[in-house]
Amino acid sequence: MxxxxxxxxxxxxxxxxxxxxxxxxxxxxxxxxxxxxxxxxxxxxxxxxxxxxxxxxxxxxxxxxxxxxxxxxxxxxxxxxxxxxxxxxxxxxxxxxxxxxxxxxxxxxxxxxxxxxxxxxxxxxxxxxxxxxxxxxxxxxxxxxxxxxxxxxxxxxxxxxxxxxxxxxxxxxxxxxxxxxxxxxxxxxxxxxxxxxxxxxxxxxxxxxxxxxxxxxxxxxxxxxxxxxxxxxxxxxxxxxxxxxxxxxKSPKFTVKQRKHFDMGTIDIRLNIENGMIDDVKIYGDFFGSGDVSEITTALKNTKFETKDIQNVLDNFNLDNYFKGIPKEEIIKLMTP
Missing domain, CATH: 3.30.930.10 (Bira Bifunctional Protein; Domain 2)
Structure with missing residues (x-):
């Protein structure tokens, strides 16, 4: 041996x-x-x-x-x-x-x-x-x-x-x-x-x-x-x-669900992940905002499910227009691993 x-x-x-x-x-x-x-x-x-x-x-x-x-x-x-x-x-x-x-x-x-x-x-x-x-x-x-x-x-x-x-x-x-x-x-x-x-x-x-x-x-x-x-x-x-x-x-397809209540409303995030990439995103909640969150979900599709990649996408949006009064860093935390 x-x-x-x-x-x-x-x-x-x-x-x-x-x-x-x-x-x-x-x-x-x-x-x-x-x-x-x-x-x-x-x-x-x-x-x-x-x-x-x-x-x-x-x-x-x-x-x-x-x-x-x-x-x-x-x-x-x-x-x-x-x-x-x-x-x-x-x-x-x-x-x-x-x-x-x-x-x-x-x-x-x-x-x-x-x-x-x-x-x-x-x-x-x-x-x-x-x-x-x-x-x-x-x-x-x-x-x-x-x-x-x-x-x-x-x-x-x-x-x-x-x-x-x-x-x-x-x-x-x-x-x-x-x-x-x-x-x-x-x-x-x-x-x-x-x-x-x-x-x-x-x-x-x-x-x-x-x-x-x-x-x-x-x-x-x-x-x-x-x-x-x-x-x-x-x-x-x-x-x-x-x-x-x-x-x-190489991870099998999976779903991430994250929900949090804030003073200005509740955000409920659902992400379907396939081959490590965001395949689909749904955002629910009773928050307020003048923007349409579908613009964010569309932009996130086909993004690598990694904090820095998701943050790079979200940096293109003024998140206060979509989630009024909810801190940006809290929203990013909800959407990332």
């Missing part, structure tokens, strides 16, 4: 690296990848991105959002999380057989003190009945990867806020995440493993997977990403993981 330790702390580059190594390298043996990244949310291939995230919180805290190739639900990660990914020939494993990939990880964690760690349900790893790992799988061109998270010391307060969204606000047919009780591994490990950095935790876990005592004993098994590899990885990064159309535009 070969392994790769990714140096980047950007989830988008790491997912691009995973995709490149899966599709463009033939190691003739299993490959396991390890990566750590800054605060980010990764939504599943078939999910509505905006339905999974607390957009205001994510924007305020500069949390990276991207979409992965594999299915499953949205996950939050930060520098307290270690990701792993096994890449094998499709013939070697049955698609959906998460246990065959994750059991070696569970065995190592038990050795490190997490005695109640177990594979549970379809694709989760639990300790004392609480989830510390979610896993997803993807297959293409004779290769399969199964990747998962290991919450060692994740900020769970941020996780719960970043992934919280008002279900009354957005309705779609996207695959919704199932919220579970989550925990970190750190308090369940032996004392000598409870005060590590995530990197130190990784460097202890990797050799144990190889049934060795230290990372130095398995250096011959490490694959180092080359400069030529990196050029191709950068192309994948821009095509997919750093591309608005991939992250947001």
């Amino acid at each position: 070969k392994y790769v330790v990714m140096k980047s702390r950007d989830i988008r580059e790491n997912l691009a690296t995973e995709q490149f190594l899966m599709n463009n390298k033939d190691f003739n043996e299993p490959l396991v990848l390890f990566y750590i990244e800054g605060p980010c949310i990764i939504v599943g291939r078939n999910q509505n991105t905006l339905e999974e995230i607390n957009h205001d919180y994510v924007k305020e805290h500069s949390i990276v959002v991207t979409r992965r190739l594999s299915g499953g639900g949205a996950v939050y990660q930060d520098l307290g999380n270690l990701c792993f990914s096994f890449v094998v020939n499709s013939d070697d494993k049955n698609f959906g057989d998460f246990k065959s990939f994750t059991q070696p990880i569970v065995d190592v964690l038990k050795e490190m003190g997490a005695k109640t760690a177990e594979v549970s349900g379809r694709n989760d790893l639990l300790v004392d009945g609480k989830k510390f790992s979610g896993n997803a799988m993807y297959t293409k061109n004779g290769k399969t990867f199964s990747h998962g998270t290991l919450s060692y010391d994740v900020d769970l307060d941020v996780l719960t806020q970043a992934l919280h969204v008002n279900e009354d606000k957005i309705k779609s047919k996207g695959i919704k995440s199932i919220r579970s009780r989550v925990t970190n591994l750190k308090p369940y490990l032996l004392p000598e493993y409870q005060n590590l950095t995530t990197e130190e935790f990784r460097d202890i876990l990797i050799p144990k997977l190889f049934e060795k005592n230290s990372i130095d004993e398995i250096k011959d098994n490490e694959y180092i990403v080359t400069d030529d590899d990196q050029k191709e990885i950068d192309k994948i990064l821009e095509k997919y993981y750093n591309n608005w159309d991939w992250v947001y535009g």
Whole structure:
């Protein structure tokens, strides 16, 4: 088995690296990848991105959002999380057989003190009945990867806020995440493993997977990403993981409903979004204005459902003529993610 330790702390580059190594390298043996990244949310291939995230919180805290190739639900990660990914020939494993990939990880964690760690349900790893790992799988061109998270010391307060969204606000047919009780591994490990950095935790876990005592004993098994590899990885990064159309535009058709009462009247906004673009807009309410709001709804059609794009359209109107006495910034907030 070969392994790769990714140096980047950007989830988008790491997912691009995973995709490149899966599709463009033939190691003739299993490959396991390890990566750590800054605060980010990764939504599943078939999910509505905006339905999974607390957009205001994510924007305020500069949390990276991207979409992965594999299915499953949205996950939050930060520098307290270690990701792993096994890449094998499709013939070697049955698609959906998460246990065959994750059991070696569970065995190592038990050795490190997490005695109640177990594979549970379809694709989760639990300790004392609480989830510390979610896993997803993807297959293409004779290769399969199964990747998962290991919450060692994740900020769970941020996780719960970043992934919280008002279900009354957005309705779609996207695959919704199932919220579970989550925990970190750190308090369940032996004392000598409870005060590590995530990197130190990784460097202890990797050799144990190889049934060795230290990372130095398995250096011959490490694959180092080359400069030529990196050029191709950068192309994948821009095509997919750093591309608005991939992250947001691939969301299933959905409806946004926002309503707010002001001293000068109530505004009720309904937007139909398809491929990340505003397909239709309706504005209802008991507000006053000399202008016809249909002029605004017509102008908004085919606009990207992004704050800056919607604001650029609305900047062409004197909104006080349409919504008398209601602050412009409040109207923009109602119409944007």
